[in-house]
Amino acid sequence: MSADAAYAGRRFIDREEFLPFFRPDLGEEEIAAVTAVLRGGWLTYGARVREFGTACADYLETPRAEPVSSATAGLHLALEALDIGPGDEVILPSLTFVATLSAVLHRGAVPVLADIDPGTLCLDPVACARLVTSRTRAIMPVDMGGHPCAMADFRALAAEHDLKIVRDAAHSFGAREHGRRVGSGCDATVFSFYATKCITTGDGGLVTCDDPALADRVARLAFHGMDGNAWQRYGDKGRWYYEIVEPGWKHHLGDPAAALGLVQLARSDDFMARRTAVARLYNERLAGLPGVTLPPEQPHIAHAWHLYMLRVDPDVVPGGRDRVIADLTANNIGSSVHFIPLHHHPAFGELAAKFGGNLPETERYFRQAVSLPLFPAMTRAEAEDVATVVRASVEAALA
Ligand SMILES: Cc1ncc(COP(=O)(O)O)c(C=O)c1O
The missing domain is CATH 3.40.640.10 (Type I PLP-dependent aspartate aminotransferase-like (Major domain))
Incomplete structure (x- = not known):
């Protein structure tokens, strides 16, 4: 499922400065x-x-x-x-x-x-x-x-x-x-x-x-x-x-x-509004990509948007999230995966033996998971860069 280990990522934008996955907003x-x-x-x-x-x-x-x-x-x-x-x-x-x-x-x-x-x-x-x-x-x-x-x-x-x-x-x-x-x-x-x-x-x-x-x-x-x-x-x-x-x-x-x-x-409500604006921009830019599922959001909730948890299905998009992560890295953009399921960790082998076979949705999500940068101080241009690279990465994989 994973991208070829040798795949080093492709440059899609001209980004000199590293965009971290998170930067705190302290004044x-x-x-x-x-x-x-x-x-x-x-x-x-x-x-x-x-x-x-x-x-x-x-x-x-x-x-x-x-x-x-x-x-x-x-x-x-x-x-x-x-x-x-x-x-x-x-x-x-x-x-x-x-x-x-x-x-x-x-x-x-x-x-x-x-x-x-x-x-x-x-x-x-x-x-x-x-x-x-x-x-x-x-x-x-x-x-x-x-x-x-x-x-x-x-x-x-x-x-x-x-x-x-x-x-x-x-x-x-x-x-x-x-x-x-x-x-x-x-x-x-x-x-x-x-x-x-x-x-x-x-x-x-x-x-x-x-x-x-x-x-x-x-x-x-x-x-x-x-x-x-x-x-x-x-x-x-x-x-x-x-x-x-x-x-x-x-x-x-x-x-x-x-x-x-x-x-x-x-500043909490302002932070949340700014994170929500970034999430909305990602949703708009990444909508409609085959094999890509946007993060869940139900009508009766106001999402805190601590994380933007995207899914990239490797059965549809060759290389899946590993390829997207490699491309983000090649374009100077941080990313993460939330989370490695508990039963995958070496310390919890007993839990894997007991429950591992009964967690299909967890396994499916983990294969596809990539979290994009999301923090209140992110600029619109930074969010556009992230969305551009993710879209280009998926489209290149599908081409
Ligand atoms: C789901 C979840 N629970 C608990 C914690 C622990 O938080 P803390 O670092 O404040 O102990 C974290 C931290 O990342 C978390 O993601």
């Missing part, structure tokens, strides 16, 4: 906000983190939002706060980043890999339902690329079988379904603020919960399992005494990152 406001924190001298969890959590909850129209050190940490904390642990089965897609799985494994729970719905590239609720057993305790749908998963179906499934839902929304900060922001309507929703995500704190994440008691437990587990406002103990209203209520982790965010996040949050 003077971000620099000033972080500098102010550094001058203030409070470098760890403090007032900025609390302000950021409240601002995120308001933006996401959700009761509680707890900033954490990463989505990976957030997924782990959410499972732990829901008491999901050894022997509990958790259903997740194989088409995701390893972090979704790591959270399950580090809880000692049992991962069960399900197929994707090609119409969304997210976990397929029907495939998921088939895998529910008496030991299933939770489902972890992923909003792939920023497209919200079929949450209504997962809620129905969870209600029927008394399951918890931990939504991996690492890609979908700002997205909407039926007009409502992703971030409520299930037990826990976990966002990522990693450097390439919709908004960034460098590294960071967020856990939102409808139930304030669950959010309290996430926050406590993220801070060593300490009681109350122990973080304040070095502030002017602080006191030295604290109690550890349960063993926890060191997974909280710090004030410099939160200060950066507050500025990025204010």
